[in-house]
Amino acid sequence: MRTIRFLLRKEYRQIFRDRVMVAQIFMVPIIQMLVLANAATFSVRSVQLWVVDDDRSSVSRAIVDRLTASGRFVLAGSSASMAEADDALLDRRAGLILHLPARLERELVRTRRGEIQMIFNAEDGAAAGIASAYAQRIVAGYGAELAAELRPAVGAIGAASDAPRAAGGSLDLRLRGWYNPELDYRDFMVPGILVVLVTIVGSMLTAVNIAREKELGTLDQLNVTPVTKTQFIAGKLIPLWSIGLVELGVGLAFAHAVFGVPVRGSLWLVFGAAAMYLVVALGIGLLVSAMVDTQQQAMFVIYFILIVYLLMSGLFTPVRSMPVWAQWVSAFTPVQHFVTVMRSVLLKGGGVGDVWRELLVLAGYGVVVFWVAVRQYRKRVA
Amino acid sequence: MSEPAIVAEGLTRRFGDFVAVDALTFEVARGEVFGFLGANGAGKTTAIRMLTGLLAPSAGHATVAGHDVGRDPEGVRRRIGYMSQRFSLYEDLTVRENVELYGGIYGLSDAEIRDRGGALLESLGLTPWARTLVGAIPLGRKQKLAFSVALIHRPAIVFLDEPTGGVDPITRRQFWEMIYETAARGTTVFVTTHYMDEAEYCDRISIMVDGRMAALGTPAELKRAHGVASVDDVFVRLARAG
Amino acid sequence: MRGGALRAFVVKELQHIVRDRQTLTVLLLMPLVQVLLFGNALRNDVRDIRIAVVDPSPSAVTQRLRDAFVATRRFHIVADARAMDQVEPLFRRGEADVALVIDPAFTEQLGRGEPARVLLVTDASDPNTGSTMEAYALAVLGDYERTLRGGSAPGIAVQTRMRFNPTLESVNLFIPGLIALVLTLVSALMTAISLSREKERGTLEILLVSPLRPWQIIVGKVVPYIALGLANAATTLAVAWVVFHVPFRGSAALLLAESLLYTLASLALGVLIAANASSQRAAMLGALVVTMLPNTLLSGMIFPIASMPAPLRLVTNVVPARWFIVIARGIMLKGVGLEHLWVETLVLVGMTALLLVAAVRRFHARIA
Numbered sequence: 001m002r003t004i005r006f007l008l009r010k011e012y013r014q015i016f017r018d019r020v021m022v023a024q025i026f027m028v029p030i031i032q033m034l035v036l037a038n039a040a041t042f043s044v045r046s047v048q049l050w051v052v053d054d055d056r057s058s059v060s061r062a063i064v065d066r067l068t069a070s071g072r073f074v075l076a077g078s079s080a081s082m083a084e085a086d087d088a089l090l091d092r093r094a095g096l097i098l099h100l101p102a103r104l105e106r107e108l109v110r111t112r113r114g115e116i117q118m119i120f121n122a123e124d125g126a127a128a129g130i131a132s133a134y135a136q137r138i139v140a141g142y143g144a145e146l147a148a149e150l151r152p153a154v155g156a157i158g159a160a161s162d163a164p165r166a167a168g169g170s171l172d173l174r175l176r177g178w179y180n181p182e183l184d185y186r187d188f189m190v191p192g193i194l195v196v197l198v199t200i201v202g203s204m205l206t207a208v209n210i211a212r213e214k215e216l217g218t219l220d221q222l223n224v225t226p227v228t229k230t231q232f233i234a235g236k237l238i239p240l241w242s243i244g245l246v247e248l249g250v251g252l253a254f255a256h257a258v259f260g261v262p263v264r265g266s267l268w269l270v271f272g273a274a275a276m277y278l279v280v281a282l283g284i285g286l287l288v289s290a291m292v293d294t295q296q297q298a299m300f301v302i303y304f305i306l307i308v309y310l311l312m313s314g315l316f317t318p319v320r321s322m323p324v325w326a327q328w329v330s331a332f333t334p335v336q337h338f339v340t341v342m343r344s345v346l347l348k349g350g351g352v353g354d355v356w357r358e359l360l361v362l363a364g365y366g367v368v369v370f371w372v373a374v375r376q377y378r379k380r381v382a
Numbered sequence: 383m384s385e386p387a388i389v390a391e392g393l394t395r396r397f398g399d400f401v402a403v404d405a406l407t408f409e410v411a412r413g414e415v416f417g418f419l420g421a422n423g424a425g426k427t428t429a430i431r432m433l434t435g436l437l438a439p440s441a442g443h444a445t446v447a448g449h450d451v452g453r454d455p456e457g458v459r460r461r462i463g464y465m466s467q468r469f470s471l472y473e474d475l476t477v478r479e480n481v482e483l484y485g486g487i488y489g490l491s492d493a494e495i496r497d498r499g500g501a502l503l504e505s506l507g508l509t510p511w512a513r514t515l516v517g518a519i520p521l522g523r524k525q526k527l528a529f530s531v532a533l534i535h536r537p538a539i540v541f542l543d544e545p546t547g548g549v550d551p552i553t554r555r556q557f558w559e560m561i562y563e564t565a566a567r568g569t570t571v572f573v574t575t576h577y578m579d580e581a582e583y584c585d586r587i588s589i590m591v592d593g594r595m596a597a598l599g600t601p602a603e604l605k606r607a608h609g610v611a612s613v614d615d616v617f618v619r620l621a622r623a624g
Numbered sequence: 625m626r627g628g629a630l631r632a633f634v635v636k637e638l639q640h641i642v643r644d645r646q647t648l649t650v651l652l653l654m655p656l657v658q659v660l661l662f663g664n665a666l667r668n669d670v671r672d673i674r675i676a677v678v679d680p681s682p683s684a685v686t687q688r689l690r691d692a693f694v695a696t697r698r699f700h701i702v703a704d705a706r707a708m709d710q711v712e713p714l715f716r717r718g719e720a721d722v723a724l725v726i727d728p729a730f731t732e733q734l735g736r737g738e739p740a741r742v743l744l745v746t747d748a749s750d751p752n753t754g755s756t757m758e759a760y761a762l763a764v765l766g767d768y769e770r771t772l773r774g775g776s777a778p779g780i781a782v783q784t785r786m787r788f789n790p791t792l793e794s795v796n797l798f799i800p801g802l803i804a805l806v807l808t809l810v811s812a813l814m815t816a817i818s819l820s821r822e823k824e825r826g827t828l829e830i831l832l833v834s835p836l837r838p839w840q841i842i843v844g845k846v847v848p849y850i851a852l853g854l855a856n857a858a859t860t861l862a863v864a865w866v867v868f869h870v871p872f873r874g875s876a877a878l879l880l881a882e883s884l885l886y887t888l889a890s891l892a893l894g895v896l897i898a899a900n901a902s903s904q905r906a907a908m909l910g911a912l913v914v915t916m917l918p919n920t921l922l923s924g925m926i927f928p929i930a931s932m933p934a935p936l937r938l939v940t941n942v943v944p945a946r947w948f949i950v951i952a953r954g955i956m957l958k959g960v961g962l963e964h965l966w967v968e969t970l971v972l973v974g975m976t977a978l979l980l981v982a983a984v985r986r987f988h989a990r991i992a
Contacts, residue, residue: 002486002489003486003487003489005486006482006483006485006486006487007483007486007487009482009483009486010472010475010479010483013475013479014472014474014475017474017475017515018474020906020909024909035917035921035922035936036921038932038933038936039921039922039927039932039936046930047930090958090960090964091960091964092950095930115783116783117783117784117785118783118784118785119784119785119786120784120785120786122786123796123797123953123957123958124797124928125786125796125797126752126797127928127930127931128786129756130752130755130756132784132786133755133756133759134755135784136759136784137759137762140766178715178745178746178747178748178749179715179747179748179749180748180749180750180751180754184751185751185752185931187749188749188750188751208905212905216470216473217466217470218470218471218472220436220466220470221464221466221470221471222487223436224434224435224436224459224462224464224541225459225464225484225487225488226456226459226460226487226488226489227487228456295904295905295908296647296817296821296904296908297644297647299908300647300650300651301650303650304650304653304654304657307654307657307658307661308657308661311658311661311662312661316926318670318750318753320671320672321670321671321753322664323664325664326664340718343749344716344717344718347749348715348716348749349716350716350717351716353713354713354716354717355717
């Protein structure tokens, strides 16, 4: 124990003596929160709307008004010709062309049905899909209103047989979005960003830190001393483990205070899960450091692993949208399970009873990764 | 003085097909200053890494301070000090912090660390530098500090891997005085060097050529056997032959 | 100073790259793995929605409503709950995405000709997936309402067309960004690290006292990375094209020219970072913060710039990758030429010129 105490003291001294490092430890979570939470969003805010109105009726104007009133669409321009509109789409002045055909209103009154055309710039397929869903919902809402207005007039024709059923055959539908009724993307992303933070601190710092001792030759020096493998690893990992937890605290406090990100579940559970997950992240860093000789290599290998892990973790896109094989790969990345825990606890107020499976996986992962890493690490080359 | 400090018998290390160290057999007595010479790539560093327990031998065995390097490397490590070719103290820790760290690692009590550390800094004239980062003190002083730190736990044997590389002649002279004092206190000194004048200071020297020990004896014996005037000439002769 | 020395220098630099197996493997493998991941795994489409039904008084009418959901194949019922409070745990454990809560008096309400009450609860913790799932459920409910009324309902039909990417493949969007990322990684990050390593080891001084001129040292340093970067970008494109059939509608020559321009800007950035960094570690971190982070987050590669708040949108303007990605997408997906991309190209030219001048000056001041 005494030896570990000396190793810990050395490690903390080295970390806190490095100004750049200290600045990073405290600034990175805040900067990451500020940039990532605002930038990492798939929410579709404002789509540039280009209108080609061949009808020029109250209906066509109402559709445009409804779209722009929603705040999701901004009128960027209009033209009489589709060619001009297409040009706008090509040089990105427009994201959506709304084509309202002539005789739209007349058709609506006459047949109760009208058809309009929307052309999206679908370079960004996901965003276009969402924008299209918004637009359709708005237009459908307007259509329903219009139908209600038109019903008396139109209903008069076929009233005899239809009227009673038409009046009764409706639903009183209420919609509710739980956990995030404002559809704030930040609430969804912040727990994930915290995971990124903890992962980077855990794996990257560990791997680079040990690779640095290798490069400088101080590792050899330690290896000829009676310091045991366990002492060495404990001396390296405990400081980084504690820093990881502090980072999480700083990041979470910032997100809560500045963005009002909810903390609905137990903080104990959040930090408990993080403590377990950090063991996995540190173990990965340790494994990588055993494979490489220089800091540069450590950086690259970790960077590569992190990219794969983070992309497959469901952080940015839902795991259940992935093809089956990718879902399997994802099940094997520890990141995914931690992301699930964080989102469940922070957003949904989940308790141990809700996330025990994920916790179990994390614990198992921690044991395996750590066991392999400790076995891999040798004081002596065989 | 019963048992020798180091006994190597047929110590061999292979990397694939390449034999880096080939059946090394020698003994080093207690309190001896043993010079370990050889051209770059002759296998010196590999041999030291085996003797300090950093590298497992492929064949043969060696005993260092009574412990077998293959079976009991931890036992070896408790009894030795090591100062490597590359500067191996932490440059981002202060002089005192480095002393404390290594004292603690070798299981010294707080009182021992304080006393020995204080005496050590005093004798090196580093007391005013105690709170300076090691990275900021001149190379010569750093090397002397590294040597003293390697001795803080009073090991039976100290391995010095090119300790005077890049150091000015005056510091080198002082360094060798420290080596003699250490040996006089009964500590065995195992030292590699490229400076042939330093080889002359050793009690005995060995010269490695292509992984084998091509010569072993006192500097005087070797010069006589080869009929030359300096160790330098012995070395050049053997190296060229190999 | 003849071309021979410069060539020898370039050869040396190439040897460095080829010798470091681990780094080279990562460099060559990374774009491939990334294309595969982006193409296969990163999807936003919602295919399988798990629905929990709360139907306290089941009847033939409510059964038809349930059938309407199951019939779409997009929904499958994972749980039947007696009451609302049984739904919440399902959501918390992530076992259900949507809950359909039918009023106990649903059947009677319909029979009496009143609007029948239904509550649709969606797990909106992921806003996009939440909205999409809600939209699908609304469509099912709309159809059900129509069958209740017996006959087609009035309304406005929207015919949508997705230009440039009709199947909404996200991979089409990511590939141009990925090319930018690969080019940055190789040119900015690698250049910064390799230059600062030579600085740290003192080998740069040896080069500086040689008859090589400073600009020649820079050229010798960067030429191999340009080659490596372009080769990497080409592999990325090829994989994207062969495996995912990502379209390439525009001129390859134009894309190559623009890529070269962008590579130059990144290289200049790399030299700038190296000149300012005191150590390898500092250069690495600097390169990560100055290049990789903005290139993935603030370039529009993954996250649309239009969705960012105004201050961040302003910041994106100084990220070269942002402009390059617009250009690459234009060429690949829209098949447009310079007539639509001249603004972006000019911005990129300006940035490159600025960065080059700054890099050469800084290199002179700090190193040479």
